[in-house]
Amino acid sequence: MSDHDIQKIVIVGGGTAGWMAAAALASLLKAGINICLIESDDIGTVGVGEATIPPLIAFNTMLGINEDMFLKATMGTFKLGIEFVNWGACGERYFHPFGPHGQDFQGINFHQLYLREAQSRNMPPIQNWSMSASAAALGKFARPGPDARLPLSQLAYAFHFDAGLYAAFLRQLAEGRGVSRIEGKIVDAGLADNGDIANVRLDDGRIVEGELFIDCSGFRGLLIEDKLGTGYDDWSQWLPCDRAVAVPSKLLGPADPFTRSTAHHAGWQWRIPLQHRMGNGLVYSSSFLDSKDAISLLLSAIEGDALATPRQLSFTAGRRRRAWNRNVVSLGLSSGFVEPLESTSIHLIQSGIAKLLALFPDRRFDPLERDEYNRQMQAVFEDVRDFVILHYKATRRDDSEFWNYCRTMDVPDSLSTKLDLWKSKGRLFREGFELFGTASWVAVLLGQGIVPAETEPAAFAIDPAMTSDALEKMRTSYTRMAEHLPRHEDFIAQVCAAG
Structure with a gap:
C-alpha cells in the first residue's frame, strides 16, 4: 500500500x-x-x-453470487421484458423484449428486412421474431442455451425481486x-x-x-x-411525472415472466410479479392528478387484495x-x-x-479521474433519459391534457435527431455509453406506431423471396422453441423456489 x-x-x-x-x-x-x-x-x-435489466447478471456474477440462491433469498422471478399497454393509443399493447429481434442478414439490420417485408404484406408485430418475447407470451422460461445455432441462445433475461x-x-x-x-x-x-x-x-x-x-x-x-x-x-419539462404511489397485493396466479406497464390518463401503472406477492405502483404527474385520486386509481386497478397501506413518494426527474x-x-x-x-x-x-x-x-x-467519471455518468443518465422520454413522445394519445402535453412537447436535441433519422429510413445509430440497443428502440418505436416513411436502400439488394422465406423460418423457430420450454412457475419450483 x-x-x-x-x-x-x-x-x-x-x-x-x-x-x-x-x-x-x-x-x-x-x-x-x-x-x-x-x-x-x-x-x-x-x-x-x-424490476431489473440483464446487466445485473454480470454484477451478481462479478461478486460470486449464485443466481439460484439470490432468487430464493429475494423471492425473485425471471423477467423477459416489459409489456406496454395503452402507450401508443388506448387499447394497444406491445412487448419490449430483452435480446435481439431475429438475425441480421448479409450485413442488413433485421428490422430493415422486416420493414421492407411489411411493405408487401401484413406482418405480425416484430416481437414475434424475439426468443424472449415468444417465451413470455406462453408464460415459459429457460436459461439461454450455449449453441448459437439454436434460437434459445438469443433468450435474454433479468429479474423481479x-x-x-x-x-x-x-x-x-x-x-x-x-x-x-x-x-x-x-x-x-x-x-x-x-x-x-x-x-x-x-x-x-x-x-x-x-x-x-x-x-x-x-x-x-x-x-x-x-x-x-x-x-x-x-428534467421535468420532458418527464412530467413527479409522484408515485406503491402497494403490494396478493398474487392470484402463476407469476408472469415479464413486467407490465399500463398507461393511464395522467401517468402509468407498474405490475411486477414476485414469488410471494405482486408489486404495484402508479407513477403520475401531480399537475394532472391529485394524490387522493391517484391512490383510488391504483387500488381500483390492482388484481388482488392490497397487502399494505399505499405508500407515496415525491420526486423530480433529473440528475446531480x-x-x-x-x-x-x-x-x-x-x-x-x-x-x-x-x-x-x-x-x-x-x-x-x-x-x-x-x-x-x-x-x-486527481481531477482528471473525477472529470472522466462525471462525463461517463452524464452520458449514461442522458441516454436513459432519452429512451424514457421516447415512450411519452411517441404516442398518438389525445384523450387527456397530460398526453396532449407529452405528444407535443419539445424533446432534447439528442432524441430529436434519433427520431428524425428513424422516421426517414428506419436508421438507428447506437454509440459508446448507450444502454439500450437497436432492438430496444425498434420495439418501442414500432410498438407505439412510429413507422419510417422509407426503408434502408441496402435492404432491397437482397432477393425478396429469400428474405420472406428466411423471416418465416425464423419466426417459426422461435415459436416452436418457446413451446418446448418449461412453464415459468415450474422452472422456479425446480431451481429457486423460496422456502
Missing part, C-alpha cells in the same frame, strides 16, 4: 445503493481498506422498483467480507481545510472520519448536495450535475432519478459502481 492509497471508505446510507456499493467494494478492492456503512433503522428506503430482501442479502455478503455497519442517524458533516468532507457526525455525538465518501442518502443528497451544493439538472464532487461519489437517488419505466434505477447504481472501480482514486483525488 502506497502513501497515497485510500484506507477508509465511508458509505452514507444503506438500502439497495448502499449495500450494492459495500458488497462490490469489499469484493473487488484490494485487501486492507476499511469500509464502513452508516444507516439508521429509523429511516426507510424508497425501493420504488423491483424484493429490493429490501436484496439489500439484506447484499448486507450479509458485505459484512462477511469485512464491511462494518454503524447504526445511527447522520446530522452533520465536517469539512477539511481544502473543502473536502472530513467526517460525518451522528445524532449521538459520534464522529466517523473517512477519506472517500459514498453518498447513498437518497433524494436529499446529504453530502453531495446539502454539504457540497453540487446542483441538480431538472456532478455525480462525483471533491471526495464524495453519489449513487442511487443521491445521484439522480429517472422514473422506473424501463427498470433502470438499479442499473444506474451498478454503472456508477463499475465506473468508480475503473477510475478508483487515491487520496490526491
